[in-house]
Amino acid sequence: MTPPFDPARQQASTVCLPPGNWATVLDCLCDHFKAIDRAQWLDRFARGRVLDAQGQAIPAELAYRRGMRLHYFREVPNERPIPVQEAVLHEDEHLVVADKPHFLPVTPTGEYVEQTLLRRLIRRLDNPHLVPLHRIDRHTAGLVLFSANPQTRSAYQRLFPERRIDKRYQAIAAAMPQHEFPLVHKSRLVHGEPFFRMHEVEGADNSETFAQVLETQGDLWRYGLSPVTGKTHQLRVHMAALGAAICNDPFYPELLQVEDDYQKPLKLLAQSLRFDDPLTGEERYFETRLRLDW
Template sequence: MQLKSPVPNIRLDKHLTQVLPQFSRAYLQRLIEQGYVLVNSQKAKASQKLSDNDTITVELPPIPGHPLAESIPLAVIYEDEDVLVIDKPAGFTVHPAPGHPSHTLVNAVLAYCPSLTTSNDLMRPGIVHRLDKDTSGLIVVAKNDLAREYLTAQFKSRTVTKGYLVLVKGRLSPEQGIIEAPIARDPHNRQRMAIVEAGKEATTKYQVRRYLNTYTLVEVTPLTGRTHQIRIHMSAIGYPVVGDPIYGIRSAHLSRQFIHAYRLGFRLPSTGQYREFISPLPADLEQVLEHLARNA
């Protein structure tokens, strides 16, 4: 595709995020670096300033029409003819995306369940909600179209029960509360989300579980499902998530954010019966709590 620059002196990567909003700035920067973006038929840099008569040529690399099945171990804690409930480890992306076409939960599920529905989204078959790559815990996958519609309706009506165990820096006070702050993409850094007045409504409930010296283990219930919601909201009230490199604080004892989706409840598509599933804290997070308890 060929694009004209309507605004003189704008950075190339910023201009592309405005005219191609379906792609993240990080992805577009990779395209520029890899030579898929030309300015006046010449290779360019992301920081290059544009003139009003520049011609920008963008070649989008091919994205597979359907993710491939990959034999990757899955911790399936419940299965029936309609759904899978999976205990996802940290470091595992949920679905393929530009720049990350393989070794995702979807690739693993396609190998585990070859008949999985694909009509909703070729790149996200069966996916009705997501967890961040470095968040561990429970995720439900629909095995057919009727189950996907049934589960999606529950998420939209906010009748799905979701509970997360989160470690934050500081002694959280008050011990329970509700955080309400709208979230949107950060206007100054499109790789981040932020609290933005014109953003989508976002609501998070929390309850202190345990104090550990200058840290707090919190049970968090997001009532909406915005990207990075827990991480942004906890940081906004002054209690950043431990191990979160973007909105929180890094930890010498943890290589990822301390967020675990430990509880998930919903009505089964086959029977309409409500079922709730629990996932224990994984070993890396338990070790952090044990270390803090010993040094309290």
Template sequence: MYKLADDNTPVKALRRLEIQTDKSHVFAEFILNKQHFALLYGSIVDEESIDELWTERPDNAEILPNPLDPEFIETPFQGKYVIMFKISPTKVRLDIYLSTKFDTTISRSLWQKYIKAGYVSVNNKVVTTPKFEVDETDEIALNLPEKEQADVDLPILYEDDDVIVVNKPSGLLTHAKGGLSDEPTVAEIIRPKTSFATDTDRPGIVHRLDRDTSGLLIIAKNPESAAHLQRQFAERTAKKTYIAITDGKPKLNAAKIDLPIGRNPSAPSTFRIDPNGKPAQTTYHVLAENDTQSLVELKPTTGRTHQLRVHLAHLNAPILGDRVYGKSSDCRMMLHAQKLEITLPSGERKVFEAAVPDEFKKFFPRGFIDV
């Protein structure tokens, strides 16, 4: 009747048909020949009832005239009435469209990475530009990589309405490193529990541990808690204690290392002692030792990237298993975030503790009486 289709129109020209019904009306939305339409059909359909029947009617929905009598908007059909709408397309960026219309559990930043990696097609053509504009009439196809389905044990040591404290195992990333990550991360595991930074690949994360470092991480469950925790890390009122086994022995049993750290220009992903770098302080105390190794307690007062690893390597006692700043080894990097003292958003000051892993005790079976 509206001459939008005829007997020669192929079935595949109709897409995304969505139908809602109640006792007296049918509402349908669909794409036909790359144009967006909607219709109301029922025993009573008039201009006054449209807003009531279509509560989410967009501003760009234009009523098509009655093809039998242009002076009226409702068209009689099979004893009832029809009103037809043409919805003008609204262009939006591809990454925004995917993050709002497809899977809202995937952050916009991750959608951008998927697009740049060539996993998204628009109208049968691969698009690699996140700002490419699309609308609801475009055919969008996804060929996303399958994420590794690993059964990761992430022990939760404490949880309330504001924070989660976990004991991160060695080998698990805190968050994706900027590129696509097909492996589990702490951030993705806890994503359903937080409303902070959910449009990024670091939901809930306010501080981090290196992949091979185990131990305590505190996670924010909302933006207000994140600001509260981040302020304490920035102002150094959060107190952290680490346990490490060194490959070699520091000359002094206890000391404060006060050496600035900067990025290594010859290897930009690593750091080094640099007079022009940022201030970095670490207090250490040797708990036990053997002929070639030491069991060390470390208390950083600053939080520079790789700080403990760089400081101990400078003492010719790199952390055992540190493949970057020490020697290759068959064991994991023997660094563990054992204690965290911090004030919760509730105002309570708490000390959290993660038991030292058993692999540490194999090197120093008698060194953990007081640890």
């Protein structure tokens, strides 16, 4: 069941109204977001789910003004529950570390709003200030680091673009005796078709992964993967490019149009995070409690 609306505990999407000749804010939103019908927007206005820049609910008949900044709350009617459970591994004044199970998105996207790690943690910890400092794919399980305090958020956010955080993953995929490990794979990744799939193209490298073999079991090997860069689906694309797509990957090397099969999760796990705390200088290390079985 979708919980009752509480704007203090939900994160809004933001839009600046584009140039146009609309009479009202409602007219502009209906034309700008064509996938949402007028009746749905009217319902959102009636329930106070469209706010101005100051966070005050506005009426649907409010006159349009170019550049007006609005906040609105995404909703998915009859959102399907995802039958998996996250775990909180660490919580302090500044950081929350969670173990995300396979299939659970980190943030609202597409058909998922309430059934996301962020929304679940906001409700569970009663902290509307939670913001993910990085993201992992919906199909990937493992560690996700959240900022819990807006005053210190930027210090932790800088860890990622400045590459001051060590991220390690595990994956299970086909054996690759044709390669000598450990190895480094570099390539240029760009968005392909459909838009959410990445692929390698010619050009200057913009992605880099360190790979090693941790364990072997017949035709399957367990790999340790360390992404030097953080491109979308980087580990999944790089493993497929090397000749061994990660087990149960529905996107690579080919796109499979299949429903989620909770018995066959992607065999990719965000295993550990290590960094020097930007506030105290102490080393911080977190490791998932989840495991990849063969």
